[in-house]
Amino acid sequence: MNLFDVYPLYDVTPVSADGIVVTDDKGQEYLDFYGGHAVISVGHSHPHYVKRLKDQLDKIGFYSNAVQNPLQGELATKLGALSDCENYNLFLCNSGAEANENALKMASFHTGKTRIIAFKNGFHGRTSAAVAATDNEKINAPLNKQQKVTILPLNNISTFKTEIEKGDVCGVIIEAIQGVGGLDEPTTEFYQEIGRMCKENEVVLIADEVQSGFGRSGKFFGFQHHGIQPDIISIAKGMGNGFPVGGILIHENIKASYGLLGTTFGGNHLACVATTAVLEIMENENLIENARKLGDYFNKKATTIPQVKRTKGRGLMLGLEFDFEVAELRKKLIYKQHLFTGGAKDKQVLRILPALNITKEDLDVFFEKLEIALSQ
Numbered sequence: 001m002n003l004f005d006v007y008p009l010y011d012v013t014p015v016s017a018d019g020i021v022v023t024d025d026k027g028q029e030y031l032d033f034y035g036g037h038a039v040i041s042v043g044h045s046h047p048h049y050v051k052r053l054k055d056q057l058d059k060i061g062f063y064s065n066a067v068q069n070p071l072q073g074e075l076a077t078k079l080g081a082l083s084d085c086e087n088y089n090l091f092l093c094n095s096g097a098e099a100n101e102n103a104l105k106m107a108s109f110h111t112g113k114t115r116i117i118a119f120k121n122g123f124h125g126r127t128s129a130a131v132a133a134t135d136n137e138k139i140n141a142p143l144n145k146q147q148k149v150t151i152l153p154l155n156n157i158s159t160f161k162t163e164i165e166k167g168d169v170c171g172v173i174i175e176a177i178q179g180v181g182g183l184d185e186p187t188t189e190f191y192q193e194i195g196r197m198c199k200e201n202e203v204v205l206i207a208d209e210v211q212s213g214f215g216r217s218g219k220f221f222g223f224q225h226h227g228i229q230p231d232i233i234s235i236a237k238g239m240g241n242g243f244p245v246g247g248i249l250i251h252e253n254i255k256a257s258y259g260l261l262g263t264t265f266g267g268n269h270l271a272c273v274a275t276t277a278v279l280e281i282m283e284n285e286n287l288i289e290n291a292r293k294l295g296d297y298f299n300k301k302a303t304t305i306p307q308v309k310r311t312k313g314r315g316l317m318l319g320l321e322f323d324f325e326v327a328e329l330r331k332k333l334i335y336k337q338h339l340f341t342g343g344a345k346d347k348q349v350l351r352i353l354p355a356l357n358i359t360k361e362d363l364d365v366f367f368e369k370l371e372i373a374l375s376q
Contacts, residue, residue, distance in 0.1 A: 010334055017044030020355055020362060022340065033366055034340040038179065038211045038317065038353040041238030042281040049241055052277040053270060062268045071272035078279050079249075083220040088233065088249035089256065092267030096210035096236035097125025099246040100173065102261055103232045104129040107171030107204035110254050115148040117163060117172045117203075121181030121345055122151075124173060124208055133173050135181070136345070154178075155190045164201050171204040171232075176222025179211035179353075182346030183312035183319030191226040204231040204254070210246070211317065214238040215282055215356055218292030218315030225314065238356075243274035287356040291315035297360055298352070301367050307374050309348075318352040319344065326350045332376055337369035 013025045020043060022030045032040065042049060063069070072092060080086035093099055104116060118124065118133035125131060131140055132147035148168075152159050164172070172194060178184045186194075198205040207230035212222035216238060219225055223233075231254060236246035246266075250256070265271075282288060295315040302311045302320060312319035322329070325347040333339040342351035354362070 012334065019043045019045075020358055028338060030334070030338045030340055031362070031365065031369070032340045033352050033354045034342040035238075035353045035355055036242070037237065037342070038216060039237045039240075039242055040355050041214055041216070042241050042278055042285075042287065043355040043357050044242075046241070046277075046281060048281055048284075049274070049277045052273050052280075053243070056269055056273040059269075061270050062265075064264060065262070065267060069267065069269060069272070071269055071276070072267050075272045075276050075279075078276055082279055082283055083249075084224075085221075085233065085249055087252050089252060090247055090249055091261055092245065092247045092271065093263050094244050094266050094271075095125070095246045096208075096234065097127045097130045097246075098263075098266075099210060099234035099236050099248050100124040100130040100133070100206070100208060101127045103206045103208075103234045103248045104133065104171055104173065106232060106248070106250060106254065106260070107206060109260055110204055111170040111202060113168045113170035113203075115150065115169045117150050117152060117160070117169055119152055119154045119174055119186075121154070121178050121184060122173070122175055122208075123178070123180035123345075124175075124210075154184060155187050157190060157193050160190075160194055161197060164197050164203060167201075169201065169203045171206050172198055173206040173208055175208045175212065176225065177212045177217060177313055177317050179317065179351070180345055182321075182344040182349040183317070183351065185312075185314075186226070188226045191223065191228050195228040195230070198231075206230060206232045206234065208234050210234055210236045211238075211353075212314075214278065215288040215291050216315055216317045216353070217313075218288065218295055220288060222314070222317075239278060240271060240274045241278050243271055245271040245275055282356070285357055290358075291356045294358060294360065294363060298363055301363060305367070305371060305374070312349065316352070316354055316356055316358070319349040320352065321346075321349050324348065329373060332373040333369065336376070337373050339366065339369045339373075 014022045016023045020032045076090040124133045132144045132149045207223045233249040309321045
């Protein structure tokens, strides 16, 4: 049997990793400034993370949600306190796509309405409603297009007002920073205004924090830079540091009832311990503040490189925009400079998503390697 061929792969085979260093099967070391799509939030093989998972495996790795699992409650308490979102309830699942799928489903359950508003260049996952709300025709199958989704331009208040006032909108889904799209952001004025109009029209505001959450933006959640309160927050990626886990935070005003949501693997014992370990490391090592400080340092360093048109993003969710497509630059970085970076839908943006516990010295090395690759 062969694998279904869906990914264009770099000729690199990682076999071990530590911190931000990834080693391949030939012994070559790479600096990881992409973290597998913003997943590695506290570094590869962090000792506390590894120990917590090993200790849990010695006890129990999995049982279904048909029984009590106190680890879920411990995680919810820790997450609420650290994120300042204690007035939400947590539902755990397995991925960002599943988180957004359940968020959109809850919006429809709660309001009884059927339409969704999303935004140009947004990315919310590859499952049914999530992919329908994603602005990418290539991954939207005819079946998905049957969903009632309207894609609007970002930061256009008048267009949004016209659309929401047409009625039957159950949910509005928005990223605080568009990861796949190329690090564009809603303005504070826009985010606050759509929040106000959602309340006026009894529409659920969904903050997609799958990539920008868990400290990556320099606050626990990206929407917290804008002073708004969403009804539902979707999370995944960095919350498990590589262990598959996702979830939604549902405001206490939205009530639960048995049977609305469900999952076999979501919130299993290992997933809970992995996420709790990430939160403990974030708190003990002050990683949210580190992301903010190093994001500022990154932006200052980037201004010294003539080829960089501008920097985008916040904290350690960053983009470098050039006046050329970056695909060849990425190849030079990985094959010549042994440095992992990411691309985006905007082909002129290089995406930078390192672990939140990197240092200034790590960033200095990054820029040295970048300048060498650009000179070639």
